Amino acid sequence: MGTIGRAILGYCFMLGVVRVIGRRPGAQMTPFEFVLIFFIGGITIQSIVGDDRSMTNAVCVVMTVGMMHVLVAWLKQKYPAFGRVVDGTPLVLMENGEWIPETMHNMRVQDTDIMAAARARGLKDLTCVKYAILERNGAISVIEVETKEGGGPAEDDKSSAGAEGDRTGHP
Amino acid sequence: MPVEYAKAPVEDSVAKVNDEIAVGSDLAFQRKWWRFERAVWALFVLIVVLDVAGAFGRGPIADAALRAPDGSFLVKYERIERFRTPSIMSVLFSPAAIHDGKARIWLSEKYVDPLGNQRIIPQPLTSVPERGGILYTFDVGERQLGTQLQDPTIQFALEPGKAGVFKLQIGDVDGAEVQTMIYVMP
Numbered sequence: 001m002g003t004i005g006r007a008i009l010g011y012c013f014m015l016g017v018v019r020v021i022g023r024r025p026g027a028q029m030t031p032f033e034f035v036l037i038f039f040i041g042g043i044t045i046q047s048i049v050g051d052d053r054s055m056t057n058a059v060c061v062v063m064t065v066g067m068m069h070v071l072v073a074w075l076k077q078k079y080p081a082f083g084r085v086v087d088g089t090p091l092v093l094m095e096n097g098e099w100i101p102e103t104m105h106n107m108r109v110q111d112t113d114i115m116a117a118a119r120a121r122g123l124k125d126l127t128c129v130k131y132a133i134l135e136r137n138g139a140i141s142v143i144e145v146e147t148k149e150g151g152g153p154a155e156d157d158k159s160s161a162g163a164e165g166d167r168t169g170h171p
Numbered sequence: 172m173p174v175e176y177a178k179a180p181v182e183d184s185v186a187k188v189n190d191e192i193a194v195g196s197d198l199a200f201q202r203k204w205w206r207f208e209r210a211v212w213a214l215f216v217l218i219v220v221l222d223v224a225g226a227f228g229r230g231p232i233a234d235a236a237l238r239a240p241d242g243s244f245l246v247k248y249e250r251i252e253r254f255r256t257p258s259i260m261s262v263l264f265s266p267a268a269i270h271d272g273k274a275r276i277w278l279s280e281k282y283v284d285p286l287g288n289q290r291i292i293p294q295p296l297t298s299v300p301e302r303g304g305i306l307y308t309f310d311v312g313e314r315q316l317g318t319q320l321q322d323p324t325i326q327f328a329l330e331p332g333k334a335g336v337f338k339l340q341i342g343d344v345d346g347a348e349v350q351t352m353i354y355v356m357p
Binding site: 089092103106 | 188189192194195196197198200201204205207208211212255
């Protein structure tokens with residue numbers, strides 16, 4: 001019973017901490033983020049499991065965390081405001097080729113992060129980027145500047161390889 | 172019977188930026204969130220500073236000492252303990268508390284049980300249940316009397332098995348007693 005309570009508390013605490021730390025940890029797994037994720041997980045699990053190393057305990061904790069995940073997903077779907085709190089909303093980092101410094105600063109995103117997303121789209125530099133959007137999962141979607149050659153479609157509205165839909169399977 | 176869902180037309184429900192790209196951002200909410208984030212960071216820093224200081228145990232604030240009214244013994248302990256975390260409580264006997272090379276100390280059972288007394292160093296000669304607690308007798312030797320040697324010390328290795336607030340009561344056979352509260356953090 002105590003383990004189940006600690007697992008629920010640990011889940012809520014971890015969700016809160018990861019949320020206030022920012023989005024970068026979830027998506028751009030540089031060594032900097034790896035250290036954070038493994039440290040938080042490793043330290044938390046000790047206090048949740050305690051000295052009960054039985055298979056029963058492990059199974060119950062895993063099922064508890066799984067059900068907490070389902071509950072949070074259901075609440076997000078039922079109450080969009082709750083979803084905004086848990087996941088945040090997408091944020092525009094670059095609009096019409098201009099930086100949005102407020103968002104960049106507060107989300108601690110650097111131009112090199114956006115260039116990395118642009119390169120993943122096959123773009124050579126930042127002047128080719130019209131929109132850069134920080135998705136809810138921390139990925140950066142890039143929309144290219146329209147190309148005049150060939151008179152093709154103005155913009156390709158497909159997002160970069162790291163876009164949220166690609167990762168989560170739902171928009 | 173499986174539930175059947177009717178198909179619904181796609182609506183352009185996601186808010187657009189410059190009326191050309193559907194992003195669904197909510198900058199007003201985000202600004203509030205950034206303010207909240209900073210408040211939480213400040214709280215985290217405060218908690219860490221308090222932790223380093225020992226407000227949650229294992230630090231200078233947590234360390235405490237109690238002397239018996241007649242000065243016969245001194246108890247050094249942690250007023251803030253942590254759940255399932257080992258700690259040491261020391262009892263230092265003054266020479267006046269030693270009779271026939273033996274020192275006696277009484278601990279309330281209410282203290283011994285929840286704070287998880289793991290072992291006593293050195294081992295007591297006898298442990299006798301008395302007055303709702305346990306009276307321990309230790310052989311500390313005659314040589315301690317009236318000498319400049321360090322006061323004999325008994326150590327209780329603790330590992331609290333419960334979180335909460337517990338009363339500490341320690342006394343000797345002459346009736347000198349000290350009591351205080353011990354906080355065990357979860």
